[in-house]
Amino acid sequence: MNELVVETDGLTKRYGDRLAVDRVSMTVKRGEVYGFLGPNGAGKTTTLRMMLGLIRPTAGSASVLGRPAGRPEVTARIGALIEGPGFYPYLNGRDNLRTMARYQGLPDAEVDRVLEMVDLSSRSRDAFKGYSLGMKQRLGVAAAMLGSPDLLVLDEPTNGLDPAGMADMRALVVSLAAAGQTVLLSSHLLAEVQEICDRVGVIDQGRLLRESTVAELRGGATLRIRATPEDTALAVVMRMAGDEGVRRVGNEWLEVDLPASAAPDVVRHLVSRSVDVHEVTVAERSLEDAFFEMTSTGAGEELVS
Template sequence: MRELVVETDGLTKRYGDRLAVDRVSMTVMRGEVYGFLGPNGAGKTTTLRMMLGLIRPTAGSASVLGRPAGRPDVTARIGALIEGPGFYPYLSGRDNLRTMARYQGLPNTEVDRVLEMVDLAGRAKDAFKGYSLGMKQRLGVAAAMLGSPDLLVLDEPTNGLDPAGMADMRALVVSLAEAGQTVILSSHILAEVQEICDRVGVINNGRLLRESTVADLRGGATLRVRATPEDAALAVLMRMAGDEGVRRIGNETLEVDLPATATPDVVRQLVTHSIDVHEVAVAERSLEDVFFEMTGNRTNSGQELVS
């Protein structure tokens, strides 16, 4: 059984009359990439701050690495980037990290190591104030990785990066988990979460709506069949998938609750009944689709959630 790294039990935070986090109970296991998702004001950042011991819960508890959140011995084993990095503007990227490393009792070689990992070694001598948004974000991730912490909490680590930089950051996160570190990842880009996260927690209005593997959350694949005459195709497919297993979703298009492996048999049966098959495609719900169904939040682009 995998080791439990983070566990919250009824975690609650109230600010006056406003309930920011409402009895959140979640678990994060060692070596996994856990996606923490929620629309604006959902309570995501407040939950993470309680998990890190930065604010006290009104009720409930959070334990990290088997100890109460916020204890100095626990905090020393966590690296975090929450709501953007903060550094001395007139120091170079390297000197900013050296200052942080000195407080942690780490050698300068550790600074060079993390700069290489985030592909910032070539600009390490430049002043932080001259960094682009993406470079600042890289430096923030590098700071979180100092000392190879057991747990990394990364809030929007790909913010400001170009597509190549985003791909590099995703690969880095996966490699960290494969090496045994645990990563809690918050991201606007749901396709990114779908690609690299093992499990996700979806929070809305302060409540954890669902915690599951990405695969279970998305559900199984279905087949979309475009065939004529449609009524005849519907009758054949209902015999194969059941009366409730077939739905009309568009012009001459039917959605069938059958796996991709059933495709040859579906085509064979339709052709046997003199039905013209124009298209058979495998349809899978994306994490984006599931998220919007659960929270009712959708942006204009349909590709990013509101943080």
């Protein structure tokens, strides 16, 4: 699990005066789902293109599967969907994949396998030009999966999918990782990343702000307590959690930096001081909350939960 599949060191891309990617150093481990998170225009796609050898970095380096990015022997072990999928419009979905499979020396059975995995078998003989955006996206993911590559790079794979399709795609990504493949998933959908990714890299304005597990980025759970009289309740919980471990939230709530397991003890202490406890809940910070704390308001407004 600790073997590195992707490693970048100071990866930088400049277009004239515009710095699109600024010294990004990140790692992706074998068998994990890595979420590459950031608002539109943050530099996600440019970084992925450099990893795949599609564009050259201005500075820095990227290695994939232990070799420099872009080498033919590396590219053969990667499946990728970057931005919108491109296919022959007058061929049907299956024939588009058959064409790609032949370039890779793969049999038609492999085409049927990936079509089934993305739930597109029943529409595989329809012309690509008549596909909806979601169907095109499914076909693009199927193309990336041809030959069971070691690394899958998926740029916004749920784009255009309805809620059921998004759920299916999330389940597919998790199953691929469980089977041993590594998935690098680029997305601006925070709830999606929170649900399926093992680790995340947060990029904004071309710079990697943080790389960690989802749990570390979200932080631990806290207790929220609604009790009266509030002054007495505040004094009690401050003795238990410390002066810096208690905050007022709104007009009625106290947020306390204690784990959920401490709730019974907190309630006992409050009741012993004649405090009426109206409600105790466990509050967990979402990935969206964590992201907004790290980025500017302008960048955060482009993200959805």
